[in-house]
Amino acid sequence: KLEKHCGSVNGAAAEDSCHSKQQDGEDKxxxxxxxxxEPTVEDIRRMQAEFTDERDWNQFHQPRNLLxxxxxxxxxxxxxxQWRGEVAEGxxxxxxxxxxxxxxxxxxxxxxxxxxxxxxxxxxxxxVLRKMALNRLKYPASKVHGSAKKYTxxxx
Ligand SMILES: Nc1ccn([C@H]2C[C@H](O)[C@@H](COP(=O)(O)OP(=O)(O)OP(=O)(O)O)O2)c(=O)n1
Numbered sequence: 001k002l003e004k005h006c007g008s009v010n011g012a013a014a015e016d017s018c019h020s021k022q023q024d025g026e027d028k029x030x031x032x033x034x035x036x037x038e039p040t041v042e043d044i045r046r047m048q049a050e051f052t053d054e055r056d057w058n059q060f061h062q063p064r065n066l067l068x069x070x071x072x073x074x075x076x077x078x079x080x081x082q083w084r085g086e087v088a089e090g091x092x093x094x095x096x097x098x099x100x101x102x103x104x105x106x107x108x109x110x111x112x113x114x115x116x117x118x119x120x121x122x123x124x125x126x127x128v129l130r131k132m133a134l135n136r137l138k139y140p141a142s143k144v145h146g147s148a149k150k151y152t153x154x155x156x
Pocket of ligand 1: 060107112
């Protein structure tokens with residue numbers, strides 16, 4: 001079962017439940033945003049595996065091809081942002097159609113990423129947990145709070 005999220009299927013046009021202005025006028029949209037619980041990463045892996053099986057496309061979906069496909073889709077995401085200058089969180093100036101286009105392109109990136117991980121036998125959800133643990137060790141909050149320097153730039 002796929003739950004509706006934020007009053008819309010893609011979470012983009014959710015003026016009432018997701019986009020509330022506080023009394024001081026500050027838009028707290030970003031603070032309130034969360035993803036739907038489903039589909040899980042494993043659901044996405046399985047759905048894409050079914051999609052490729054049904055088309056006999058597995059023969060084309062080797063790791064290197066999936067990597068190139070994913071990078072191509074990242075390029076399509078970049079196209080949506082290029083020449084716009086700074087874009088604020090929540091994309092306040094974007095039309096619904098532009099938001100939906102972005103949702104499609106980000107989904108393409110995710111679909112290929114998940115399939116690439118599958119074909120490389122990387123259990124992505126667990127790998128993310130391990131990598132985030134490493135990130136926390138590398139960048140202790142007490143040491144790096146408020147600074148975006150890379151870890152090699154810290155002196156002690
Ligand atoms: N050989 C293929 C082709 C497509 N797809 C799936 C995964 C992606 O989610 C989407 C990509 O489709 P397109 O290559 O047609 O790319 P776009 O949807 O981005 O279309 P366009 O490049 O015209 O914007 O379809 C796939 O799994 N394997």
